[in-house]
Amino acid sequence: MKSDAYGKASTVAARSKLILAFAVLANVVSLLFFKFSGVFFPVAVSFYTFNQISYIVDMYRGEIEEFSLLDYLAYILFFPKILQGPLMGYGEFSKELEGAIDTDPAIDYELLLRALFLFSMGLFKKVILADTFGQAVNFGFDAVAGLGSLEAILVAVFYSFQLYFDFSGYCDMASAVCMMIGFELPQNFDSPYKAVNILDFWKRWHITLTKFFTKYVYIPLGGNRKGMARMYVNLMIVFLVSGLWHGNGWNFIVWGAMHGVLYVITRMVRGKKEDKLSAAVRVVKTLLTFVYVTLAWVFFRASSIREALELIGRMFVGGHKRIATQLSACFQLDEIWYVIKVTPIMKLPFAWESCMWLFLIVAVAIIFFSKNAITIAKNCKVGVKTTIATAILLVWSIISLAGVSTFLYMNF
Structure with a gap:
């Protein structure tokens, strides 16, 4: 029996x-x-x-x-x-x-205001920052052969920033909508460009996708249970699968391989814990990680490996030339440009490019020096200042909605 x-x-x-x-x-x-x-x-x-x-x-x-x-x-x-x-x-x-x-059906007005503040920050990231950088990226990739060295570098950085604000903005808005109904989404984006190495980057970028691949691909393959060599092979498989998930071209395979190779190498050679690093060393490692990730993003955005290599090549052989007016003009939002035109800035030699540099400064400040929008929204003091900031960001973003593109990650 x-x-x-x-x-x-x-x-x-x-x-x-x-x-x-x-x-x-x-x-x-x-x-x-x-x-x-x-x-x-x-x-x-x-x-x-x-x-x-x-x-x-x-x-x-x-x-x-x-x-x-x-x-x-x-x-x-x-x-x-x-x-x-x-x-x-x-x-x-x-x-x-x-x-x-x-949850108690009574309306929590403070929570609602925090959610609106978070939503306004996310919408601003998408509509004003990501889509503006996106216009410059489109111009750059349409004119790769004629880019100067500085232009090629800027186009690569612009795309890195576009992806950041596009995805981060969506995460902020999704979390804000859920906050309004008492639902908390898991954190999916944690200042990834502040990462000191590629391991740290993948703990911060698309966090839930990393967890998904770990649970449903890496561990079933054996994880780290079958020796170091097998573990490194499993990690490479995960990153190649991630590349295939993002797109069907060989350029996505290269993108996945670039992350996988550096990830494996870092796992092999990493020493002391990163939290013990001096401030200067952390800055250098963060910068190097950002440069590597940005170069990998070039393959992510390019239509082919050849186009990606051509853009990277222009960074070194493009020569010194004035930034194209078509590139800098992508950043001349009317509401900013009209203000600049009536100020003494117009008399300066870089006046035409001033909007572009302003966008870069704001982007760098948000990405590398600011706290996460979710952290800001949850911990800020709700009052007149946050209300005014919410109103300004919402109104500015809404009146600019006409030219909004779709979210980049909706294509994957």
Whole structure:
């Protein structure tokens, strides 16, 4: 009798594993089809596909006790995170949802004001900063062959900043919307360009995607349980998969490989803890990490490896030339340019480029010296100053909405 029971249990286990494999494979195949076939590409298909895989695997592992179609649809289609994440496990999502439902229905006006302040910062990052940098990036990549050295460097940095503000802005707005209903999204963006090395970078950039690949790819491959060599191979596989997830060109494979190679090397040679570094050393390491990540982003943005290498090459052989008026003009927002034209700045030799340098200064200040928007919103003193700042950022962003592009990560 015991052998029969054991045999039935083994059969059920084998059947469950087969169903799991089929379900995961079906999701992966459908995702690859949309990415590589060139047909209609559903918006943010990768994000809800990954959520479905997470749900299926967690149910197989017993982390989800019972299936409910309504709860499943709520998890997959929860609107603040459906377009660009963050990726949440069902267990984490269900706890937050229950907490939001059980929250006192009375309006918390202070929380609402904090959420509006956070939303305004996110919208400003997207509409004013990311999309303005994006116009300059588009010009630069359309005219790579004629770029001077400084222009090529600026275009690469502009794209690095565009990605940062585009993704960070979305995360801020999604968190703000959830804050309004008493739901807290997991942190997905933690000042990644402040990272002192590539390991630190991936603890800060798209945090939930890193956790997803760790739980559902790296650990099933064996993680670090089968020796150092196997661990490094598993890490490279994860980064190559990440590259494929972001796009179907060889340039995305190169991007993933660049991050994977440096990640493995850093794991091999890292010494003392980074929190013990002197301030000067931290600045140098942060700058070097940013430069490397920015060069990798060039492959991410370019239409081919050849175009990426051409842009990087122009940084060294483009020569010294005045910044093209078409490039600097991308930053001449009317509301800023009209003010500059009536000031003594117009008499200075760099007047035409002043808006561009102003945007760079603001971007650097926010990225490298400011706290996270979420931290600011949660800890600031709600009052007249925050109310005025919220109003200015919202009004400025809303009147500039006409020229907004789609979020970059919606394409992945």
